[in-house]
Amino acid sequence: MKKAYILVVAVSILAACSSNKVPKDAKIVAAVKTELKATGNYSLANFTLQIPNSWEEEAASNSMRVAQFKVKEFPEYEVVVSYFGNNNNMVKANIERWKGQFSQQESYTELSPNQNEVTGVKIIGTYKLKAFPMAQDFSETPNYGTLAAIVPSNEGPYFLKLTAPAHVIESQEKYFVEVLNSYSIK
Numbered sequence: 137m138k139k140a141y142i143l144v145v146a147v148s149i150l151a152a153c154s155s156n157k158v159p160k161d162a163k164i165v166a167a168v169k170t171e172l173k174a175t176g177n178y179s180l181a182n183f184t185l186q187i188p189n190s191w192e193e194e195a196a197s198n199s200m201r202v203a204q205f206k207v208k209e210f211p212e213y214e215v216v217v218s219y220f221g222n223n224n225n226m227v228k229a230n231i232e233r234w235k236g237q238f239s240q241q242e243s244y245t246e247l248s249p250n251q252n253e254v255t256g257v258k259i260i261g262t263y264k265l266k267a268f269p270m271a272q273d274f275s276e277t278p279n280y281g282t283l284a285a286i287v288p289s290n291e292g293p294y295f296l297k298l299t300a301p302a303h304v305i306e307s308q309e310k311y312f313v314e315v316l317n318s319y320s321i322k
Contacts, residue, residue: 178203179322180217181289186318188311191215200269202294207308213300215283215312222292227255230295234284237264237299239276247285247309249316256285256316258309260302281305283312287319 176187180202187193191205194214203217220226235241240262247256263280266273283305284297296315298308 180294181291182322183289184320184322185315188314190311210304213298213304215296215298218295224293226293227286230286231257234259234282238262239264247313249313251316251319253288254285254316254319258283258305260305283309285316
């Protein structure tokens with residue numbers, strides 16, 4: 137009985153800690169939501185992206201995500217699309233935050249999409265893996281990486297991010313850059 141009580145308390149605490157506060161203006165996302173056409177064109181705000189066949193759209197797993205795509209070859213990993221409001225000052229701050237998610241960087245590369253407005257990075261190293269985003273505790277996880285991008289819109293920046301073992305990042309970099317290169321204003 138005592139174990140069951142402890143389990144209920146632990147689950148309640150985890151549920152409370154993992155509830156994410158959504159920024160005030162994030163409600164805009166509901167109005168622009170997303171549209172994935174058979175051609176793979178994915179619409180957000182005033183732009184579209186071409187999603188590769190190697191990614192499969194799935195339901196967003198929490199309220200902080202506008203969309204998410206499962207990497208078919210590695211289905212336990214997903215490319216996440218987030219929107220936090222109309223704040224264009226978040227570009228440099230997010231790149232620094234992404235760098236800070238690694239205790240040791242083996243490599244940092246600025247991706248060079250054809251679209252000058254889009255900012256992308258690839259980081260490989262020892263990742264601070266957390267049980268949930270706001271957790272204080274983390275596990276040092278070597279040979280991990282992140283592909284991340286900031287995509288401008290008329291409503292503020294959207295963020296694309298894949299965090300996974302380095303071999304997954306290396307296998308998906310080509311597709312990630314192709315998505316960034318497909319950026320097109322509607």
